[in-house]
Amino acid sequence: MTIKPRSLVIGAATYIPGLRNFTGRRTGGTVSARYCYSVWLRHLCMLHWHGLPTTFETVAELGPGDSLGTGLAALLSGTGQYVALDVVRYADSARNLQILEELVALFRNREPIPDQVEFPLVQPPLSSYAFPAFLTAARLEAALGPGRLDLIRAAVASPGTSLRDGKAVCYNAPWTAEMIGDAAADLVFSQGVLQFVRDLPRAYTEMVGWLKQGGIMSHEIAFQSIGITAEWNGHWSCSDTLWKLAVGRRRHATNREPHSTHIGLLEKAGCQVVTDERSVRRSGISGAKLAPRFRHLTDDDLTTSSALIQAVKLA
Numbered sequence: 001m002t003i004k005p006r007s008l009v010i011g012a013a014t015y016i017p018g019l020r021n022f023t024g025r026r027t028g029g030t031v032s033a034r035y036c037y038s039v040w041l042r043h044l045c046m047l048h049w050h051g052l053p054t055t056f057e058t059v060a061e062l063g064p065g066d067s068l069g070t071g072l073a074a075l076l077s078g079t080g081q082y083v084a085l086d087v088v089r090y091a092d093s094a095r096n097l098q099i100l101e102e103l104v105a106l107f108r109n110r111e112p113i114p115d116q117v118e119f120p121l122v123q124p125p126l127s128s129y130a131f132p133a134f135l136t137a138a139r140l141e142a143a144l145g146p147g148r149l150d151l152i153r154a155a156v157a158s159p160g161t162s163l164r165d166g167k168a169v170c171y172n173a174p175w176t177a178e179m180i181g182d183a184a185a186d187l188v189f190s191q192g193v194l195q196f197v198r199d200l201p202r203a204y205t206e207m208v209g210w211l212k213q214g215g216i217m218s219h220e221i222a223f224q225s226i227g228i229t230a231e232w233n234g235h236w237s238c239s240d241t242l243w244k245l246a247v248g249r250r251r252h253a254t255n256r257e258p259h260s261t262h263i264g265l266l267e268k269a270g271c272q273v274v275t276d277e278r279s280v281r282r283s284g285i286s287g288a289k290l291a292p293r294f295r296h297l298t299d300d301d302l303t304t305s306s307a308l309i310q311a312v313k314l315a
């Protein structure tokens with residue numbers, strides 16, 4: 001059996017009243033300022049290296065998790081307004097303020113990007129972890145000016161709930177479309193989120209709706225079973241019934257959609273894919289083992305364990 005017996009036990013336990021809340025209590029990395037700095041600069045470097053802009057008036061992040069640090073890093077590199085959209089309110093102002101100060105120091109010191117030695121699981125890997133030269137001294141001086149930092153601190157302490165509030169930071173969970181509005185964002189990004197979104201076609205349609213024409217998406221997506229199956233991609237060999245049993249009522253469970261689904265949905269929503277940096281791993285299962293609903297997976301799907309996908313909204 002490809003499902004780990006432990007996963008079935010945990011999945012069953014989530015049906016016991018009260019126990020579901022023990023799943024997904026923390027989200028991962030954004031408790032660390034260095035993690036947030038690394039993630040933001042990885043998205044930014046990839047944009048720059050693929051000829052895309054790196055300055056934005058308004059940035060939206062889907063699923064910031066334990067802190068708003070990655071979006072705060074966006075503000076500290078010059079972004080005007082940041083809106084954080086999550087389904088669960090994980091972040092709090094005290095942690096955000098602490099991370100903000102640590103991020104200010106990292107930017108002031110032009111620290112190199114924390115690499116695969118420090119964060120072996122963070123994707124995408126970069127060809128250089130040097131502090132990006134396109135974040136010039138003049139650009140950082142403007143972004144880190146004392147008056148601007150005070151405005152950001154005030155917004156972190158008391159975020160707006162909609163971009164219309166005019167604050168540098170907006171955060172609410174669960175998010176609603178009113179927080180952002182149509183054609184308001186220059187960049188929509190996420191890190192390790194889209195594999196958990198239940199209704200992906202709807203999510204892509206909504207995210208494209210938030211973007212201005214020519215606006216950009218940047219998403220790092222993992223396609224692994226996250227420990228539920230013995231093989232990294234064993235989830236594609238499980239029947240829907242078995243998968244449902246293993247997942248139970250966990251707060252966040254992978255939607256099992258492969259790389260090609262995301263590319264297809266972006267193109268269908270009117271975006272042109274510019275960056276598609278796939279992390280490739282030997283498949284843990286043979287094509288013959290695929291569950292009926294995943295028989296259409298290509299060899300590329302079967303061997304893509306994660307991808308950084310960046311796309312431009314055409315119209």
Ligand SMILES: C[S@@+](CC[C@H](N)C(=O)[O-])C[C@H]1O[C@@H](n2cnc3c(N)ncnc32)[C@H](O)[C@@H]1O
Pocket residue numbers: 027028029030039062063064065066085086087088090190191192193196197198252
């Ligand atoms: C693995 S965590 C990643 C958190 C953070 N981005 C990071 O880099 O550590 C997944 C996050 O996605 C959020 N999430 C899941 N489904 C979502 C949805 N439909 N809309 C917004 N956020 C969602 C979760 O609440 C959680 O904060």
